Amino acid sequence: MLIGETIRVALGALRANKMRSLLTMLGIVIGVSAVIAVVALGRGAQKAVNDRISSLGTTLLTVSPGQARSGGVMSFDVRTRLTMEDAQALVERGTVLTAVQPEMSSNLQIQFLNKNAGTQVVGTSANFPEVRKYEMEAGRFFTQGEDESRQRVAVVGPTVWQNLGLQSADGIIGENIRIRGIQFLVVGAFKSKGQASPFNNPDDQVLIPIQTARFRVMGSNRLRSISVLAPSEAQIPETMADIQKILRREHKLRPERPDDFQIRNQADFLNTLGETTQVFSMLLAGIAAVSLLVGGIGIMNIMLVSVTERTREIGIRKALGATKINILFQFLIEAVVLCLVGGAIGIAVGAGGAMAFTKLLGWNTEVGSSSVVLAFAFSAFVGVVFGVYPARRAAKMDPIIALRYE
Known part of the structure; x- marks a missing residue:
């Protein structure tokens, strides 16, 4: 039997049992689409993180409180705090x-007319837009004079005015909101920066002067972080050394004592978050790939049933001159075709699902060609692996016994 005829017989057998073939492919379709969609979500999240960090500028350094070691145990205490005095020393x-650019923050409720919303209230300096690369959508940012005189003015992110039921940023400019019962005049609204992660949305925050936050809202001198701009990328090591020297002197640390603060640059954040999202994506893809394994087992079961049902057909083919290789090749083709067609459908469904996530939920997704090729290749691999045993079983049948089979 020629190869072309063997392929036609295999495809004919699949067409003759359309419903069974469709149900057999379903496991592969679900598995491949899940892998494509999950990997697209992971790649999209990683790209969003990269874009978010890159938008902050490559010369941005972030100083945050460190951890002090006491008796072999890591703990936060007074020595690990950053204060306004530290920022002033810098x-x-x-x-x-x-x-x-120092900042302190707290999650608080804000009130506008009869609406309430929970958000992050950030006390910061007047150079926040310059340091953090934010742009204004409407209005203006507060001035250094307003900060020094502890004025009750605020700038909001786009998520804030949306949560308050407004249709545009202009609708909140000049209006009053209340933070902890204190009235603030909204003087500006930022453009969207995009959500970097589910736990940190830069669009969902209200910015107020840091002196106002310190004395009127939060009643604390403790900073969450201090952002510092280096003159250039080449001078980042010098800037980090300068910060370290000043803060160690400010915290009165002896030479043998370790730093009680951390200095991070954007490359550190990029590497850390990139590794985290990559591991998370691989974990989800691995879980989704289990369904591919289940689909492969389903194909093997169906092929075994098909071999049993077509015992007499196999006997007749062998009696007419078909060799073991012909029979093996025929059933292997059936399994591989089921997996490849299921894989192609799964890729289309997965890509469509990723697009739906982006349009309906606003999630960042990116379908990569590598994930498509890998999913398609894995589908073919599953077809070969789980199709070999049923095909070998069919090829080994004794034609005389097969012809007598009822």
Whole structure:
């Protein structure tokens, strides 16, 4: 029997049992579409993180409280705090830095007319837009004078005014909101920066002058972080050394004592978050790939049933001159075709699902060609692996016994 005829016989057998073939492919379709969609979500999240960090600028350094070790146990205490005095010391004594932007924050309820919304209230300095690369959608940012005089002014992110039921940023400019019962005048609204992660949405925050936050809202001198701009990428090591020297002196740390603060640049954040999202994506893809394994087992079961049902057909083919290789090849083709067609449908469904996530839920997704090729190749591999045993069983049948089979 020629190869072309063997292929026609195999495809004919699949067409003759359309419903069974469709149900057999279903496991592969679900598995491949799940893998494609999950990997697309992972790639989209990683791209969003990269874009978010890149938008902050490559010369941005972030100083945050460290951990003090006491008796072999890591703990936060007074020595690990960053304060306004630390930020002021950097401003006054820093020699290799362009800007210093301290910030403190707290999750609070804000009130506008009869609506309430929970958001992150951030106290920061007037150079926040310059340091963090934010742009205004409407209005303006508060000035250094308003900060020094502890004015009750606020700038909101787009998620905030949306949560308050407004249709545009202009609708909140000049209006009053209440934070902890204190009235603030909204003077500006930011453009969207995009959500970097489910746990950190830069669009969902209200910014107020740091002196106002310190004395009127939060009643604390403790900072969440201090952002510092280096003059250039080449001078980042010098800037980090300058920050370290100033803060160690400010915290009165002896030479043998480790730093009680951390200095991170954007490359550190990019690598850390990139590795995290990659591991998370691989974990989800691995879980989704289990359904491919289940689909492969389903194909093997159906092919075994098909071999049993077509015992007499196999006997007749062998009696007419078909060799073991012909029979093996025929059933192997059936299994591989089921997997490849199921894989192609799964790729289309997975890509469509990823697009639906983007349009309906606003999630970042990116379907990569590598994931499509890998899913398609894995489908073919599953077809070969789980199709070999039923095909060998069919090829080994004794034609005389097969012809007598009822």
